[in-house]
Amino acid sequence: MDNKPTKGQYVEILLRSPKTVFSNKDIALMWNIEAKNAVRVRLNSYVRSGKLIRVHRGIYAKDKNYDRFELATRIYTPSYISFETVLTRAGINFQYYGNIFVATYVTREIEADGQKISFVRMKEYVLSDTVGIEHTDGIATATKERAFLDRIYVSKEYHFDNLGVLDWNKVFEILPIYHNKRMEKKVRAYFERYKIENV
Secondary structure, eight states: OOOOOTTTHHHHHHHSOOEEEEEHHHHHHHHTOOOOOHHHHHHHHHHHSSSEEEEETTTTEETTOOHHHHHHHHHSSSOOOOHHHHHHHHHHSOOOSSSSEEESSSSSEEETTTTTEEEEEEHHHHHTTTOOOOOOOEEEEEEEHHHHHHHHHSSSSOOSSSSGSHHHHHHHHHHHGGHHHHHHHHHHHHHHHHHHHHH
């Protein structure tokens, strides 16, 4: 039994989805089509007729109101929003960054539809550990504690503006996933500094 949509249903399936951004692979699965070329031809036709917009190579959105964090986590998978994007929103860093920071398996800077995205490479065993990662509306995002640890993991020296908003119990709960002695020392040093500043 063939479960492929009928002609008028292809775009409807995408429009009904709660996702705002789709990769070629997502679409092929949703349409139950294995032939990559058939998917590409249909997508090109939808882009030409204005039913979808292409926001990056192999990435499509329903309209201009798509979620930029969703876009950032669809380009490479697995991936999740972390680093300065989370730290600034949580009030741990005060400096504003226009680009979105994403943890994934490559280091790369790209621009998609005018949005700069910074991909930061993490070791596979860290990337695949979901401790301290929240999933909301199909977007994986680090908690502030995980983002703090991710930044220490990839940077030898780093200045955080406000350590008072961290839940230190959670920080020490997540820390073992990195298997990193240098990092453990560094986190303890930040914790001691926090205690001195908050007596």
